[in-house]
Amino acid sequence: MFPIRKGRARLLGQAALALFWSLGLATPALHAARGEAESPEGSGTFPDPGSIEEIVVHGEARPTMDVLAGASISRVGTDERLIEGARIDDLLAEMPGVQIRRFGGVGERFEISIRGSRPEQVPVFLDGVRLDTSLTGRSDLSTLCLDVLQEIQVTRGAGAARAGSGAIGGVVNLVTRNAKARPETRLRVSAGSFGSIEGSLRHARRIDEWSVSGSYCGFHTDGDYRFQRARQFIGGLPTGSARVEKRVNNESDRHTGLFRIGHPIGGGRVRLTQLVSHLDRGLPGLETNPRTRAKERNLSSLTSLGLELPVSLLPSGEFEAVLSHRFERNRFEDPLPFLAGDPIQTRTEVHGSALRARIGLGFDALSGRHELDLLTEARLDLRQSNETTSRSRAGIALRLELESSWWGDRLRLSPSLRMERFEGLDVEWIPGIVIRIEPLDWIVLRSAIARSYRVPSFQELYLPDKGFERGNEDLLPEEAWSFEIGATLESPFAHPWLDGEVEATWFAGEIENGIAFQLISSNVSAPVNTGRSQTRGYEISLRWTPHPWIRTTATRTVTRAKLESTHEQVVGVAVSQTDFRIELGPRDRLKIVGELHYTGRLPVSQNGAAVLPSRIAYDASASIDLTRFPFLHLERFGRALWLSVRGRNLGNAAIRDSRSFPRPGRNFSVALESVF
Amino acid sequence: MRRAIRYRLGASIGLVVASLLACEGDGSDGAAPRIDFAPTPDCIRFAGGFPSGFTTLPGGAGEAAVVQFIPTVVLGLSLDSEPPRLLSDSAIPEFPELVCSRCGGLLRVDSDSDGIADACRSDELGFSCLSPVAGSLFALEPTRVALSTSSYEQLLFIDPRDGMLQPVELETPAPGASFDPADWPFWPPSGIPTIRSGLSTRACVYADGLLDSLGDPIGPNRFCSPDRNGFVTRFTAGAARIGDHLLVATSNLIRSSRAQFAPGTLLLFEYDTGSDPPRVRPRADGPILLTSGYNPTTVTPYTTPSGRALALIGVSGSIALGTGPDLVRTDSAIDVVDVAMGRLIATIPLGRAGLGFSPIAIDSNRRVGLIGAATRRALFGIDLAALDDPLLGLGPEALPIRLDGSVSGYPDARLYSGDSPLPLPKRSTGPPDSQCTTQTSVALSQIGPSGVASDFCDGTLSILHLDLPADRTASLDPGTAVTIERLQAVTAPLVDDATGLVRAIDRVVIRPGRPGVDFDGPDVHFTAGLPEGAVCGVRIRNP
Numbered sequence A: 001m002f003p004i005r006k007g008r009a010r011l012l013g014q015a016a017l018a019l020f021w022s023l024g025l026a027t028p029a030l031h032a033a034r035g036e037a038e039s040p041e042g043s044g045t046f047p048d049p050g051s052i053e054e055i056v057v058h059g060e061a062r063p064t065m066d067v068l069a070g071a072s073i074s075r076v077g078t079d080e081r082l083i084e085g086a087r088i089d090d091l092l093a094e095m096p097g098v099q100i101r102r103f104g105g106v107g108e109r110f111e112i113s114i115r116g117s118r119p120e121q122v123p124v125f126l127d128g129v130r131l132d133t134s135l136t137g138r139s140d141l142s143t144l145c146l147d148v149l150q151e152i153q154v155t156r157g158a159g160a161a162r163a164g165s166g167a168i169g170g171v172v173n174l175v176t177r178n179a180k181a182r183p184e185t186r187l188r189v190s191a192g193s194f195g196s197i198e199g200s201l202r203h204a205r206r207i208d209e210w211s212v213s214g215s216y217c218g219f220h221t222d223g224d225y226r227f228q229r230a231r232q233f234i235g236g237l238p239t240g241s242a243r244v245e246k247r248v249n250n251e252s253d254r255h256t257g258l259f260r261i262g263h264p265i266g267g268g269r270v271r272l273t274q275l276v277s278h279l280d281r282g283l284p285g286l287e288t289n290p291r292t293r294a295k296e297r298n299l300s301s302l303t304s305l306g307l308e309l310p311v312s313l314l315p316s317g318e319f320e321a322v323l324s325h326r327f328e329r330n331r332f333e334d335p336l337p338f339l340a341g342d343p344i345q346t347r348t349e350v351h352g353s354a355l356r357a358r359i360g361l362g363f364d365a366l367s368g369r370h371e372l373d374l375l376t377e378a379r380l381d382l383r384q385s386n387e388t389t390s391r392s393r394a395g396i397a398l399r400l401e402l403e404s405s406w407w408g409d410r411l412r413l414s415p416s417l418r419m420e421r422f423e424g425l426d427v428e429w430i431p432g433i434v435i436r437i438e439p440l441d442w443i444v445l446r447s448a449i450a451r452s453y454r455v456p457s458f459q460e461l462y463l464p465d466k467g468f469e470r471g472n473e474d475l476l477p478e479e480a481w482s483f484e485i486g487a488t489l490e491s492p493f494a495h496p497w498l499d500g501e502v503e504a505t506w507f508a509g510e511i512e513n514g515i516a517f518q519l520i521s522s523n524v525s526a527p528v529n530t531g532r533s534q535t536r537g538y539e540i541s542l543r544w545t546p547h548p549w550i551r552t553t554a555t556r557t558v559t560r561a562k563l564e565s566t567h568e569q570v571v572g573v574a575v576s577q578t579d580f581r582i583e584l585g586p587r588d589r590l591k592i593v594g595e596l597h598y599t600g601r602l603p604v605s606q607n608g609a610a611v612l613p614s615r616i617a618y619d620a621s622a623s624i625d626l627t628r629f630p631f632l633h634l635e636r637f638g639r640a641l642w643l644s645v646r647g648r649n650l651g652n653a654a655i656r657d658s659r660s661f662p663r664p665g666r667n668f669s670v671a672l673e674s675v676f
Numbered sequence B: 001m002r003r004a005i006r007y008r009l010g011a012s013i014g015l016v017v018a019s020l021l022a023c024e025g026d027g028s029d030g031a032a033p034r035i036d037f038a039p040t041p042d043c044i045r046f047a048g049g050f051p052s053g054f055t056t057l058p059g060g061a062g063e064a065a066v067v068q069f070i071p072t073v074v075l076g077l078s079l080d081s082e083p084p085r086l087l088s089d090s091a092i093p094e095f096p097e098l099v100c101s102r103c104g105g106l107l108r109v110d111s112d113s114d115g116i117a118d119a120c121r122s123d124e125l126g127f128s129c130l131s132p133v134a135g136s137l138f139a140l141e142p143t144r145v146a147l148s149t150s151s152y153e154q155l156l157f158i159d160p161r162d163g164m165l166q167p168v169e170l171e172t173p174a175p176g177a178s179f180d181p182a183d184w185p186f187w188p189p190s191g192i193p194t195i196r197s198g199l200s201t202r203a204c205v206y207a208d209g210l211l212d213s214l215g216d217p218i219g220p221n222r223f224c225s226p227d228r229n230g231f232v233t234r235f236t237a238g239a240a241r242i243g244d245h246l247l248v249a250t251s252n253l254i255r256s257s258r259a260q261f262a263p264g265t266l267l268l269f270e271y272d273t274g275s276d277p278p279r280v281r282p283r284a285d286g287p288i289l290l291t292s293g294y295n296p297t298t299v300t301p302y303t304t305p306s307g308r309a310l311a312l313i314g315v316s317g318s319i320a321l322g323t324g325p326d327l328v329r330t331d332s333a334i335d336v337v338d339v340a341m342g343r344l345i346a347t348i349p350l351g352r353a354g355l356g357f358s359p360i361a362i363d364s365n366r367r368v369g370l371i372g373a374a375t376r377r378a379l380f381g382i383d384l385a386a387l388d389d390p391l392l393g394l395g396p397e398a399l400p401i402r403l404d405g406s407v408s409g410y411p412d413a414r415l416y417s418g419d420s421p422l423p424l425p426k427r428s429t430g431p432p433d434s435q436c437t438t439q440t441s442v443a444l445s446q447i448g449p450s451g452v453a454s455d456f457c458d459g460t461l462s463i464l465h466l467d468l469p470a471d472r473t474a475s476l477d478p479g480t481a482v483t484i485e486r487l488q489a490v491t492a493p494l495v496d497d498a499t500g501l502v503r504a505i506d507r508v509v510i511r512p513g514r515p516g517v518d519f520d521g522p523d524v525h526f527t528a529g530l531p532e533g534a535v536c537g538v539r540i541r542n543p
Helices: A010-022 A028-037 A079-083 A088-093 A458-462 B002-021 B118-124
Strands: A072-077 A098-102 A110-114 A124-126 A149-156 A170-176 A184-192 A196-207 A210-221 A225-228 A231-234 A237-239 A244-247 A252-265 A268-282 A295-311 A317-334 A344-365 A368-385 A391-406 A411-422 A428-440 A443-454 A478-490 A500-512 A515-519 A525-529 A533-547 A550-563 A576-584 A590-599 A610-612 A615-625 A640-648 A667-675 B034-037 B043-046 B054-056 B063-068 B073-078 B097-100 B106-109 B132-141 B144-151 B154-159 B168-170 B194-196 B198-200 B204-206 B230-232 B236-242 B245-250 B253-255 B263-272 B279-282 B288-294 B296-303 B309-315 B332-338 B343-351 B368-372 B378-383 B414-416 B440-444 B450-455 B460-466 B482-489 B503-510 B524-530 B533-538
Touching: A072 A079, A079 A667, A088 A098, A088 A149, A098 A550, A184 B002, A231 B043, A244 B106, A295 A344, A368 A458, A391 A458, A640 B002, A667 B002, B043 B073, B054 B132, B054 B503, B063 B132, B063 B533, B097 B118, B106 B118, B132 B154, B132 B236, B144 B236, B154 B236, B168 B198, B236 B309, B245 B296, B263 B296, B263 B309, B288 B309, B288 B332, B288 B343, B296 B368, B343 B414, B368 B440, B368 B450, B378 B440, B440 B460, B440 B503, B450 B503
Parallel strands: A124 A170, A231 B034, B168 B279, B236 B296
Antiparallel strands: A072 A149, A098 A110, A149 A170, A184 A196, A184 A667, A196 A210, A210 A252, A225 A244, A231 A237, A252 A268, A268 A295, A295 A317, A317 A344, A344 A368, A368 A391, A391 A411, A411 A428, A428 A443, A443 A478, A478 A500, A500 A533, A515 A525, A533 A550, A550 A576, A576 A590, A590 A615, A610 B034, A615 A640, A640 A667, B043 B533, B054 B063, B063 B073, B097 B106, B132 B144, B144 B154, B154 B198, B168 B194, B204 B230, B236 B245, B245 B263, B263 B279, B263 B288, B296 B309, B309 B332, B332 B343, B368 B378, B378 B414, B440 B450, B450 B460, B460 B482, B503 B524, B524 B533
């Protein structure tokens, strides 16, 4: 393990390291150097307590294709949070600018919103390879488990220059586990409320020059839970009752496997990644109209083959290529649909194939260092369904990006231009520029302005005409621009009590032709371009470590996302969100965590017609490494044996992120993780 | 010793873990979750979108009732204030609920107050776990409205002032030539009067030679007698109280995706308000009438000048979901039922009109009846003078008599038909017809020759002027009888960039009384379906 020590030049170093990796300069020698730098304790221990939010960089952790672009990037490692019993949505939710809308209990789907975006405006990548499907433009991250990941990376703000269509709110990149110099096996079992059990096994090692890692996780929940109904207040007068009711048809089974193998080749590296996920779950429907027998079965896979090679033309040139295939098959059935209509049984398959190639060249000129990146990408998506005819769509993209730095990286300028065209649509030109200035060692100023866009999904374009619902082939792409300016201040003082960091960002954006399903006729819904919306807001994050055993973080995001037609907050986007976390204890053996999550008033209807009031939820966890207590003699169970208890919604408050999908009350999980 | 410590530690941990995992909360420790619905200056807003029913209450107190679709609640409204406000000053309850183990163990409504959750009752009788879905609303008395529900087919009785269910006494007739209790499975046994808050409209209908709207023959039905051809009623639609009768139309939709309907039916109940609670029973001498066409949706009371109580049944015809010009698949008509006789005496064919789903509006002189359209920007109308003949339907002619001029000796009652409707003006900023297939509803003033018609897509009200001769025998000129005085935009149109604005207007009512004299507030109220359900007021005559 290679923890990056918190220091005055930490951010700069981190950014430089990210750049270094993204440019593919990872030579075998460097790999070896990193191997030496790994902790002799393996990853059963934690990095320095001062780096709660820090990235933990392992050997070749960076994805081949770096899709992160923009001025605001957050990263969080998963190992330490897995021990606390956290899930993917927990890690995403604590990042500034990110809102997670959950639609039920454990195992239920959730949506990501960054800076007021809709979920399809946040593409999700796995090691730089697109994970979202062209069917909906979304990724259902509830089909994955955190165990197979090593790190979660989030870019806030437009990232279309790197990520392509859809990157209006931001980009999420999930980094899978890699092999380290020392073989490592992690076994985790957990049990939780609502009849939930989960188990995972991860193993990573190097065999000669091969690096091999494999992960599996399985999850089951009965899922049913009790909740308190919402009361509708009309003119201040309540209607209905606030009875406690049972939410049924939440049973869920999920299996996720990930295998990755890599080998050096010709001074570079070749890598094969295979992700397979199977999900079988009930869909409980709306609170007011529960579906007791609706089910979905989802099988998805992602296969990617990556190649990195040095380019002999220039000493620091590199060629990268990734060939990937994404497959998703979804079956949905509801034998008892609303109003005793016809039983529903649909089957949809989506194939997405992509080839990306990039050449990176580094050179010195004009008293600065410059990295020139040229990328080309081709993509073919195909949808098949038992309801309608097959559809396919091809797309191509070219990208040119220059990253220049002067004065020892104190000034960095990164202009980029992407040309993208999808079949049947006009050519899109996507310019962007990121500026980063470090006038002093303890302050970083950054700004970005970028254009982005999103092509309509297959669902939006070609949803079969069911009479009451249909697609719209006349949809225009969503067009957006975004701007942000921010600063990161680190404590310039060496005193431990003053070890902290403050990051603040102001952002603004505008979306034209936003796409949303609307009623277009007396009984027909279809996606339409809904006009213009504007977003303004700010993010503040704070980290303070007054003592190695006391670590605190706080983030606050205020998002004012308004439709031009109404000047009211966009539905589903909370006006403000504040998260506070305090971690106590020596991290390598005992950790007690308390979390507070405040969500401001949440419009659940357009034009502010219906609003959920603000709320606070409390979570907590306690984790202990039993091997650190010699009298227990548990060393034979591994280098570390973590026992953790996590409680969610400890106040047992009635919380929900949408009008008709209640979330569970207080619940607990217990986990045991062994590291060999 | 160490082993003992380890065991104790392990046991303690196990105990703690087990306790924690069994300590699930139900989310009820804090304040109950609430969803606040904010009014606009003109509209009271509530949950669910698309209020399925809206009616003024009799009594002239400026009151109305509206259905909040989901969760289903009937809200009584005072129209005196702007926006309208709730009549109740205390919490408005949902329908009572009971746990139904055979339907997933969930709380399910017991709307008919029979002590069994509706879904359970439905499942017991072989209809699967069906719960009521709100439909139209009909005023019976100032303190009693009837709400039709589908799925769990019935007519519910509710006090609009507080939203509480109201009792009625159900009485099932003894078996007879025209009535078999087995055909009314949700009714109590014959001879045992039973207090309920709703009456079931689920009944078996038998006849040979029936065809559904797609032309397929109707054979035996699994819910009814296996030896007879027939079907079971479903999709309870319009209803009305006419004297001591309740008439309920069931549209009998089989499959919406194919616009497939069984023949339309009208159920006749005797409604005796002389007892407390009122007593209701299916009419023993013939409780079910087949309508002349498919998909009857509205029932409108009409009394002829000679005092004959009639029911005008709006037969919409089979209508497909979607947009475009060819959604109306079968002919429309207005059927005329003599309530006392319990017979369908006449029908006024209107061609491929696609009648709207609001009751027929009748002018203050009871000369003209207008009804909206379900799929176009137009109104349809009939000349009610054609029903003045007190002997209509009493002669030897085969019933129903067609009042379209095709039967010798009988007038043509059509004023605006499917072929020659009264077109309503289009808003210039409204959505294209190819995208938004509109629907209209109409209301006529009871104090003067005026009215309003709503346009779902455009968000407009057309102000109507009626020029009707005083002499009922004088024929009506469709060109001058009803004219459009002006067009008034009252909400945003249903266009793409109006997201979030109040729009999708549907039912319209004219407040009884004289604007500016009897009341100061808005004289016209309408429902809107987006972004939430709403009732809005607007001044048409009283600027």
